[in-house]
Amino acid sequence: MKGYMGKVLLVDLTTKEIVEQKIEDEIYEKLLSGVGLGAYMLYNNIPKGADPLGPDNMLGFVSGLLTGTGSVMTGRWMAVCKSPITGGWGDANCGGTLSPAIKQCGYDGIFFKGISEKPVYLYVDSTGAELRDAAHVWGKDAVEAEETLGKESTGRKRPAIAVIGQAAEKLSLISGIVNDKGRIAARSGVGAVMGSKRLKAVVLVGSQSVKSDNPEAVKALSKEYSAKVKNANLPGIVKGNLLPIMSSLMSKGKTYSAGDGMMSAPMMKKWGTIFTNTFGMPNGDAPVKNWGGSVVDYNKSYYKNVNPDKIIKREEKKYYCYSCVIGCGGVCDIKDITKGEFTHTHKPEYETVNAFGALLMNKDLDSIFYINEILNRAGMDSISAGNTVAYAIECYENGILTKADTDGLELTWGNADAIVKLIKKMIAREGIGDVLADGVKQAVKRIGRGSDKYAMHAGGQEPGMHDGRMDPMMGLHFSADPTPGRHTIGSDTYYNYMQLWQYVSWAPKVKSRTPKAEQYIASEEGALKSVAGSCYKQLIDGIGGCIFAMITGAQHFRVFDYLNAATGWNKTPDEYMEIGRRMQTLRQMFNIREGIEPVSFKLHDRLAGVPPLKEGPNAGKTLPILDMMKGHWRAFGWDGDTGAPTSETITKLQLDKLIKEVV
Amino acid sequence: MRVKVYPGPFCSADALDEDGFIELQEGATVGDVLKAVKLPLPLKLMGLYMVNYKKAKQDTRLKDGDIISIIGPMAGG
Numbered sequence: 001m002k003g004y005m006g007k008v009l010l011v012d013l014t015t016k017e018i019v020e021q022k023i024e025d026e027i028y029e030k031l032l033s034g035v036g037l038g039a040y041m042l043y044n045n046i047p048k049g050a051d052p053l054g055p056d057n058m059l060g061f062v063s064g065l066l067t068g069t070g071s072v073m074t075g076r077w078m079a080v081c082k083s084p085i086t087g088g089w090g091d092a093n094c095g096g097t098l099s100p101a102i103k104q105c106g107y108d109g110i111f112f113k114g115i116s117e118k119p120v121y122l123y124v125d126s127t128g129a130e131l132r133d134a135a136h137v138w139g140k141d142a143v144e145a146e147e148t149l150g151k152e153s154t155g156r157k158r159p160a161i162a163v164i165g166q167a168a169e170k171l172s173l174i175s176g177i178v179n180d181k182g183r184i185a186a187r188s189g190v191g192a193v194m195g196s197k198r199l200k201a202v203v204l205v206g207s208q209s210v211k212s213d214n215p216e217a218v219k220a221l222s223k224e225y226s227a228k229v230k231n232a233n234l235p236g237i238v239k240g241n242l243l244p245i246m247s248s249l250m251s252k253g254k255t256y257s258a259g260d261g262m263m264s265a266p267m268m269k270k271w272g273t274i275f276t277n278t279f280g281m282p283n284g285d286a287p288v289k290n291w292g293g294s295v296v297d298y299n300k301s302y303y304k305n306v307n308p309d310k311i312i313k314r315e316e317k318k319y320y321c322y323s324c325v326i327g328c329g330g331v332c333d334i335k336d337i338t339k340g341e342f343t344h345t346h347k348p349e350y351e352t353v354n355a356f357g358a359l360l361m362n363k364d365l366d367s368i369f370y371i372n373e374i375l376n377r378a379g380m381d382s383i384s385a386g387n388t389v390a391y392a393i394e395c396y397e398n399g400i401l402t403k404a405d406t407d408g409l410e411l412t413w414g415n416a417d418a419i420v421k422l423i424k425k426m427i428a429r430e431g432i433g434d435v436l437a438d439g440v441k442q443a444v445k446r447i448g449r450g451s452d453k454y455a456m457h458a459g460g461q462e463p464g465m466h467d468g469r470m471d472p473m474m475g476l477h478f479s480a481d482p483t484p485g486r487h488t489i490g491s492d493t494y495y496n497y498m499q500l501w502q503y504v505s506w507a508p509k510v511k512s513r514t515p516k517a518e519q520y521i522a523s524e525e526g527a528l529k530s531v532a533g534s535c536y537k538q539l540i541d542g543i544g545g546c547i548f549a550m551i552t553g554a555q556h557f558r559v560f561d562y563l564n565a566a567t568g569w570n571k572t573p574d575e576y577m578e579i580g581r582r583m584q585t586l587r588q589m590f591n592i593r594e595g596i597e598p599v600s601f602k603l604h605d606r607l608a609g610v611p612p613l614k615e616g617p618n619a620g621k622t623l624p625i626l627d628m629m630k631g632h633w634r635a636f637g638w639d640g641d642t643g644a645p646t647s648e649t650i651t652k653l654q655l656d657k658l659i660k661e662v663v
Numbered sequence: 664m665r666v667k668v669y670p671g672p673f674c675s676a677d678a679l680d681e682d683g684f685i686e687l688q689e690g691a692t693v694g695d696v697l698k699a700v701k702l703p704l705p706l707k708l709m710g711l712y713m714v715n716y717k718k719a720k721q722d723t724r725l726k727d728g729d730i731i732s733i734i735g736p737m738a739g740g
Contacts, residue, residue: 227716228716231713231716231717231718232713232716233718234709234711235709235710235711237709238709238711242705242709243736245705246673246706246734246736249672249673249703250672250673253672255676256672257669257670257676257679257683258669258683259669259670259671259672259735259737260669260671260730260732260733260735261735261737262713262716262732263669263671263711263713263732263733263734263735263736264735264736264737266711266734267736275736279736493737494737497735497737509682511681511682512670512676512679512680512681512682512683513676513677513679513681551737
């Protein structure tokens with residue numbers, strides 16, 4: 001076996017039994033590792049209709065197939081489970097140091113089922129695996145718990161730790177799993193599943209190496225990619241105030257052409273994702289005022305306060321996830337902001353800044369720094385939390401909620417003080433916070449009164465901070481992916497930069513001067529592009545890849561060549577894309593088995609421009625979202641009306657041979 | 664000679680063929696390409712472009728098969 005470890009660890013938290021399971025080579029060759037191996041394990045081990053927060057649900061921590069092989073930008077791990085938010089397939093991924101640690105312990109994945117009677121954590125080192133009492137860290141936030149458990153690991157090597165905070169302990173459906181003191185695998189409610197199992201943490205101290213079929217070829221690919229990234233820099237005179245100007249220029253064009261994704265690396269190196277705080281405003285990418293406003297509302301007098309330069313002024317050091325050569329991460333000093341309560345926080349991501357900035361009409365950057373840290377520590381998804389606060393504010397502004405409902409909080413747009421207090425209540429599940437702690441879909445059930453019109457979600461999952469009215473394929477993926485509301489699957493912009501058509505025979509080429517208006521029409525060519533994006537993203541999630549490498553382009557981040565060098569499979573790009581199609585189809589089959597109607601994942605009308613915005617860069621724009629979803633499904637080989645994979649496709653992909661039961 | 668241009672979102676692609684190539688006279692420079700694709704002046708002055716993934720200047724001479732990439736910020740996470 002090359003690239004993978006060939007086995008997983010199975011932990012039954014009810015019986016305390018821990019066993020290894022060998023995974024046949026064929027499974028890796030058909031589904032890779034990461035999300036693919038996760039889908040194989042979960043489909044075959046979770047009974048249909050299992051309670052997501054019950055003992056039958058399975059939670060997996062899965063590394064990537066390329067992690068540890070010497071490849072760059074492949075250090076992400078995947079949390080997989082049945083999602084308590086959507087009721088279907090759930091996954092989330094994160095960087096940091098956990099992914100290699102899973103393989104260094106000798107496994108491609110660690111899977112938990114059952115429920116422990118008392119809080120426990122799993123400890124794995126070279127001598128084996130054991131469940132340990134976690135009573136002393138239950139109730140602690142993720143940073144405190146990681147520090148405590150780290151000190152208890154007596155070996156010379158620092159352990160990699162994944163842990164839950166209070167939000168997951170309290171079964172918030174918008175909670176995630178935290179590693180490296182504040183990085184979070186946030187989506188799909190994976191934290192709640194871990195909390196339901198009373199599993200506080202996974203502590204890994206391994207030292208096994210990962211073998212490649214052709215390590216020299218892997219090394220050469222890494223060297224080539226690293227050199228390009230190293231050379232891609234912004235001149236020192238480029239400051240944050242240039243970003244909205246660039247954004248305005250960008251939005252004026254009526255056509256687009258294939259781009260070079262490597263030319264996005266300089267922005268990521270300088271600022272990380274926060275360059276989008278202002279770059280995303282004039283062009284309509286960044287949602288405003290619960291997706292009902294625009295840059296006309298959150299204008300320069302607002303967005304100048306989230307200029308990324310203001311954030312990196314507080315950046316004490318940059319950091320790189322395992323095997324990363326871009327380094328978008330950073331650690332910021334927040335001692336003065338928090339009056340000493342906290343010393344540092346991870347540099348807030350754009351998603352967090354916008355979810356607690358423009359989405360709430362909040363221009364108080366200090367409050368966003370503070371919220372960033374308390375959410376990271378509690379392990380609550382900032383995207384979902386921000387959307388949920390936006391929902392609550394719009395309810396309040398329109399009289400659906402009053403001070404009597406909000407424990408006296410004046411939930412008006414931009415009221416930073418009230419927003420901070422509300423987040424604390426959501427984490428603690430106090431009063432109105434308890435009503436909102438599970439995201440917008442559950443909040444609508446509790447509040448009612450017609451408030452669903454303010455609840456922005458797709459299939460129960462609150463959307464990431466990129467507007468489908470500006471990039472229609474983003475809206476399509478929000479609606480058509482087995483994990484809805486996800487901004488990291490694909491978009492027109494990603495597709496233009498990924499250059500898949502250079503390698504994949506059926507991926508449509510982006511020609512120079514393609515009219516932007518074509519993106520707003522459901523077409524067969526558009527569907528092929530979105531399917532290619534989905535299949536490729538599955539490969540990325542199978543190898544442990546970072547999307548910031550993915551979007552630099554396939555001609556730079558040479559995934560197909562990397563896979564051949566690591567495994568020796570010598571497959572063509574078309575054959576690898578078929579693996580991506582298989583992975584995606586299996587995730588969709590999981591949802592179908594759970595009784596989900598894929599059309600129910602269609603994003604909220606407001607997100608599709610129904611009715612269209614009256615002003616701003618997205619004014620008048622509407623997505624033919626249902627037609628786009630149907631075209632996407634048909635191009636996948638799924639039923640265009642129902643979204644269910646057809647029996648012909650299941651057979652062609654040999655999924656009927658890989659899983660126990662096709663429903 | 665023929666060079667490949669990735670114009671990014673700030674340029675005009677009118678001078679490029681549908682695959683992003685442009686024919687140039689021998690001795691042409693990066694500045695000639697930037698003029699052809701109408702890179703806005705501020706971005707031109709800031710040097711937001713590369714040739715074959717290396718830093719270049721406007722007077723850098725091009726050769727057949729070169730790749731000229733112009734800044735293209737892309738939001739993601």
